[in-house]
Amino acid sequence: MRVNVFMQIGFVSAESGQGRAKNVRNILLKNSVNIMLCAICWWAVGYAFAYGKTAGGLLGISHFFSDGETFDSKPWFFTWTFCLSAVTIASGCLAERTHLFVYPVYTAVVSIVVHPVVAHWVWGKDSWLNSRVGSPCRFLDFAGGAVVHIVGGLTGLIGAILCGPRMGRFEDGVQKDIPGHDVSSVSLGSLMLWFGWFGFNCGSTYIYMSDGGPAASSAVSRVALNMTLCASAAGMTSLVLASLLSGGSAGTFDLGVCCNGLMAGLSASTANVGFITPWASCITGTLAGLLYVASSRLLVRLGIDDPLDSSAIHCGSGLLGVVISGFLARPSYVRSMVDKNCGGLVYGMNGGTQLGMQLLGKYCRISGRNGFGGKRGGRVMTLWGGLRRWVKSDPWGSYVVRRLLVTIAWTALWSILAFSTLKRFQLLRV
Template identity: 55%
Template sequence: MAPVDDATSSIASSLIILNGFLVFFMQVGFIALETGSGRAKNVRNILLKNLLDAMLTAICWWAVGYAFAYGQTANGIIGYSGFFYEGDLAMGHQRPWFLSFTFAVACSVIVSGCLAERTRLVVYPLYTVLITALVHPLLVHWIWVDYSWLNSLGPCRVLDFAGGLAVHALGGLFGLIGAIAVGPRLGRFDDGAVKDLPGHDMAFVTLGTFMLWFGWFGFNSGSVYVYQPTAPSSAVQLVAMNTTLSASSAGLASLAVACWLSGTYDLRVCCNGVLSGLVIVTGICGFVDPWAAAVCGLIAGVVYPLSSHALLRLGIDDPLDSSAVHLVNGVAGLLLLSFMAKPHHVALLTGGSCGGLFYSTAGWAQLGIQVLAITLTLAVGGVSAAALFFVLRRLNLLRVDQLTELAGIDNIDHGGPAYPEFNMQALHGMGSHNGVVR
C-alpha cells in the first residue's frame, strides 16, 4: 500500500470507528430477531444471554483475543503481543481494536440462536470465552494477517472481505454442533413428524432483520478503509451497493422458494433470506461487481430454505435457522469468490494480483487457497465446538431439565416472565400442545 499521510489516516480511523458503532448496533437486531423467534416464556433468558455475550466478549478481546489475532506473529501462526491491550496504534495490523471487537461479538452471538429455549445459562459464557479468546482470533490471524503462514503459501492470499468465513461460518458452525449436542426442543419432532414451534412476535423478527441490515452496512463499508485508508469513494459505494443487491435478491428468492414449497408467503423465511444474502455478500462485497453480488444473493436465497429443510430432515432443531443462514452461506460466499473475484477490485484493496476463474487462470490458485481456508475453519472450529458441547453434555451441564423447559426458563431461572400476563397461561398450559408451552 502507498504511504498514508496523517490527515488521511485520521479520517479513515474516524470512519472505521463510526462504522464500528453500526456493527455494534447489530446486537439490537440480533436480540430482536431471537426474542421474536422464541416463545414468550423464554424472553428474559434470551435478553440476558445476549447481554452477557457482549460484555464477556469485550473483556476477552481486550485481555487476549486482540493480541492473538493481531499481535506480533509467532511464525505466522498466532500473535503473542498486546495482551490487556492499551490502545497502541502501532500494534494494530489491520482491524483496529473496536471494530475487530464488534466482529468478535457478532461471531459469538450467532451461536445463541441455535441453542435457544433449552440450554443452561452457564453454557453461553463458556462458548463465548472459547470463541472470542482463542478460536476466532486464531483464524483471524491466519485469514486476515498478510504475513500469516496461510497467506504465505502461494501467490494468492485468502479473500474474505469482512468475515463471511472468520465471523459467520465460524459462528454458524459452533451453533450447529451445539444444536446437535443439546438436542431438539420438546415437541419439535413427535412421531417422526416436524412440529412447528412458532415464535411469539413476528414484528420483532422483521424489525430485527431491518436493524441487522442497517448495521451490516457498517460491517462491510467500514472494512473498505481497513484494507485501504485512501480508497476512493467509489469503492465504498460499490460495497454498499453489493450489500443491498445481495440482500434484496436473496430475500425475494427465499420468498419465492417458500411459496413454491408451502403455498404460503412466509415472512419468516423472507427475513432469513435477506440475512442469508447479507451473509454471502460479507465475504465478497469488496471484490466483485454488482451483477455478481445479485447472483450470489439469488444463490443464497435458494440455498437457505433448502438447507433449513435438510437440517429438519436430519432431526436438528435450530430455532432461528442460524446455521443454515450463517454457516452454509458463509462458506458459499468464499467458494464463489474463487470464480467471481475481479482482479481490479482485489488489487485496489489488497495489492494482490489474483482473481476469480471467470477473469484469470490465477483463479485456480485462488480456488485452492479458498478451499484450504474453509477446510481449516471447519476443522478448527468443529473440533473446538465438539469438545466443549459434548463434554458439557457428558457432565449434564448442557440442557435444562424437562420441568424448566416446559414451564419456561424465565419462570424457573429468572424470577418470572418478561410479560407477566403470560405467567399463568404458561403454567396452566403445561399439559397441553403435546407438553409444549408456547
C-alpha cells in the same frame, strides 16, 4: 465503525422475537451477557491472540489487556465487532433449551480460542498458513465470510446437534413448528441487522483502502449497492421459493423465511461484496436464497433443531460467499483492494490470473508477471480450459480450500470439545 454495534441490537431483537414468550427474558439476558463477556475476553486475550505479534506463525502474543506502546484502539474496536458477531450467530442456534451456564462458556471459548486463532491464521500475514505460500493472489474474504460466518454458524450447528432438539419439536418423527412470539420484533430486528451490516461491510473497505480517498469512498458505495442487491435478491428468492414449495397460494408467503433469506443474502455478500459487480451480487443473492431454503429444510429432515435457522443462514452462506469470489471476483476490483492481479473464473475468458484457479488447485497457479493488466498482455484462458484444469487439479492442496478446511476443522474441534465437556457435566441442557 460504531454502527457495527447496531447489528447486535438487530440480533437481539430478531432472536427474542423468534423465541417463545416464556423464554424472552432468558434470551435477552443471555445476549446481554454475551456482549459484555465478549468485550472483556477480547480485550484481555482475544485481540492479542488474533492480531498481536505472531509467535512462530501460530498465535499472536502481544497487546494482552490492550497493553503495549503500539496498541491501537481503532482496530481493536472494529475487530471486536467481528468477534461479537461470531459469538452471537452461534447463540441463536442454542436458544430456548440450554443451561444458563452454557452461554458464558461458549462465549469465552469462541472469543478467546476459536475466532482469534482462525483470524490469526487466515488473515495474519505472518501466520503459518500465509507465510509459506508465494501466491500471486490472496485469500479473498472481504469482511469475514469464513472467519465470522462459518465460525459462528458451524459452532452453532455443532451446539444444536449436541444439545438435541427442543421438547416437542420432533415428536414421533413429525416435526412441529414452534412459532416465535413477536413477529414485529423479528422483522424490525432483521432490518436493523441490515442497517448495522452496512457498517460491517462498508467499514471493512477501509481496511483494504486505508487512505480513505475518493477511490475508497467510491468502493464503499459499491459495497453498499452490492449488499443491497444481494440481500434483496436473496430475500425475494427464498420468499418465493418457500411459497412455491408450500403450494404457492398467497397465504404461503412466510415473513420469517423472507427475513432469514435476507440475512442469508447479507452473509453471502460478506465475503465478496467488495470484489464483485452488482450483477454478480444479484446472482450471489439468488443462490444464497436457494441455499438457505434448501439447508433449512435439510436441517429439519436431519432432525436438527436450530430455533433461528442461524446455522442454515450463516454457515452455508458464508461458504457460498467465499467460493463465489473464485468465480465472479472482478480483477480490477481485486487489484484496487489487495494489489494482486487475480480475478474470478468467469473473467478467465478475457485473460487474467485466476482466483478461480486458486480455488481449484496449485496446478493452476499463474505467475503475476503474465497476469491481468500486465503490460505484455494477459494470458488468455477459456472457461473450458479452466474446467479441464479443475478436473486435473488437487483441490486439497489449493490455496483457498486449505484455508477453508483449516477454519472448519479448528472451529469443529473446539466446538465439539466445549459442548461435549458441558454435556459430560450435565450443564448443556436445562
